[in-house]
Amino acid sequence: MSTATETPAQHGLTAHSHGAAADEKGSAQSALDRFASFDVADHPVPHGKEEEWRFTPMSRLRGLHDDAALDGGDVAVSVDADPQVTVETVGADDPRRGTSSYVPVDRPSARAWEAAEKVLAVDIPVEAEIERPTFVQLSGSSAEQGAAGHIVITAGRHSKSVVVLEYGGSAALVDNVEVVAGDGAELTVVTVQDWADDAVHLSHHHVRTGRDATVKHAIITFGGDLVRTGTTLNYAGPGGDATLLGLYYADAGQHIENRLIVDHNTPNGTSDVEYKGALQGKKAHAVWIGDVLIRKEALGINTYELNRNLVLTDGARADSVPNLEIETGEIEGAGHASATGRFDDEQLFYLQARGIPADLARKLVVRGFFASLINRIGVPQLTERLMATVERELAVVEAMASDDASGGA
Template sequence: MTAETLSHALEVEDVDSHLHPHRSFDVADHAVPTGREEIWRFTPLKRLRGLHDDAPLDGDGVGAEADAPAGVSIELIAPDSPLRGSSGFVPSDRIAARVWAEATRAWAVTIPAEAAPEEPVVVTLTGKDSESATASHLVVSAGAHSKATLVLRFVGSGTLADNVEYVVGDGAHLTVVSIDDWDDDAVHVGHRHAKVGRDATFRHIDVSFGGDLVRHDTTAEYAGPGGEVEMLGLYFADEGQHIEHRLFVDHNAPRTRSHVSYKGALQGEGAHTVWIGNVLIRKVAEGIETYEENRNLVLTDGCQADSVPNLEIETGEIEGAGHASATGRFDDEQLFYLRSRGIEEHEARRLVVHGFFNDLIRKVGVPSLEEQLTATVEAELAKNVLREGPA
């Protein structure tokens, strides 16, 4: 395949599918959702505080702080900066388009080519109030053959709509750990899009614990052959909480790989989680390999977990493609095994839940974060399941 042919093949065209709504930067091209649309049917629109309609997005209720190792730059950028859109991101829903048009603050994190900082880049967004909605835009560029970790942390009380773009250069290795640890009244609707270069690796770890409503759309495409995408997720929904993750990997280049694995737990009346996984394998994407999976553990009565994996395949010349989804309660055999060895029931249940999450937590790759996540799981368990016993 010539360079000219490959360049043409990698052009990303809209796909005629209910899973791929029309993309446009113009807010007017995106109708106000009614809840009957495929991409909105699981989301409680009344709890979005008008983010999907015309609520003002000029609030300053969410502040940002950053800590970067030497050599990594973090700067404010103008709304018309060419960095915006450099990932190929085009809004596919009204909220993303509104953020693109109305965000008053935009930042750029730049990791130089061949840089390999030992410490992660840490960006913390702290909500100060949830009365006014804030919009923000972040562009992360990882230069060719660089290797770095970025931690995005969301805390406090706020109403936030944000777009985040990742541009991963050829041969680069970028790991992103995004942690939603909001207060109970927060609303966060986020869109993340990555463009992964030739022979580059992009790892995205999405952790959602806090907030009243959290909805994330995470998408990835490739800028050349040999790229690899790994999307991992960990979430824990409590009483009345809505957590929604929508994933899309666009295999628009040959010999690319992707692996999506999300795990969630639910406890308390009205806890609701949604996971929508979608992989598109285009005609040009010969020799690719992909797999997506979602596992949910229901800890108490009154919870609902919706899980919908999708595969769209336009060529049969691939190495492999598959998906899996499962939702269930505690494994009675595991509990029986542990209790038969003298372990009290509440301790046995705690061990089962930790075992459910630990394989993902160990993949974070930042020891201090792994310890924090393990402690957070423990705190979530203490709220309900360890106190009340089995569902």
């Protein structure tokens, strides 16, 4: 058992709590006191009626939330890193695991913590300024057997770096990703989930933002049958600045779910959440749940969260739920917004009135919808690739429209 399991119980998201934070079934009453435990047995098997699982198609989880074996072997890893960055595979008892203060908040996360025999550790040295992004590619080969993984990304104090995790191939994977930004660090972590169509991925990211650190965390999801990502973020000291970005594109039958909790637990922190998604095809489903917690000690903080969904065809569905829980009014500002809609008819009319064909006009609208967010991610090596993937997805909806026009012939 790793040293992380011996971490003392802490308040809130990191608490090993069995009291007011949970009922007799372990269901959280408030995100301010969310149930957390390393012990898998402390987390009941979810059945889909629980608030945190009500949007998830449980029958498609392949038992990852229950007791399915997680012995499907390692996901292949390849690394392209600057010589100053250390990327190594270590044992589950390595002391770096658990330094983010994370304690699993649901059964799949606890199962991944227990079953992962190895940890992929990415370390950026103190005061190092790394110009070249570190790319870590994780490739699955089979979705028939469950697998577990664990990644720890540690940015030393006053360092500056970018780390990109790229998932692909076929897999039935549960994993945890810990991100620790030291005091004064500038860290960008981008996760690209472009799985094969049969993949199921249940993941949890926990970000620990140091004093006066600047963290940018982005989750990008294109592929997979079902991809559910939970992200929690809190602050190790005052003055932390966190930006959480997300981009997702759901095709017919695909389920993409993002759940976030930003825990303002120190003074003078900031957080800015922006997630954008597009959906196309029958039973394409996207879920976004955003919680921002402002504790009584979080004086002077400023936070905002935004989710926008663009529905491109009939039969697609987006669920979006922003939440704020506030314990002090002595803050700079707090707000949220959510919008789901179809193409802007005025934009399309404007473009077509200037001689742009309808199919190209649709492309331009979708590109514009995503372009600002992709630019905010700020990794030039990814920008064109992400836009090319958006173009690939748009080709799918164009083919659907062509089939409809020809009567499905």
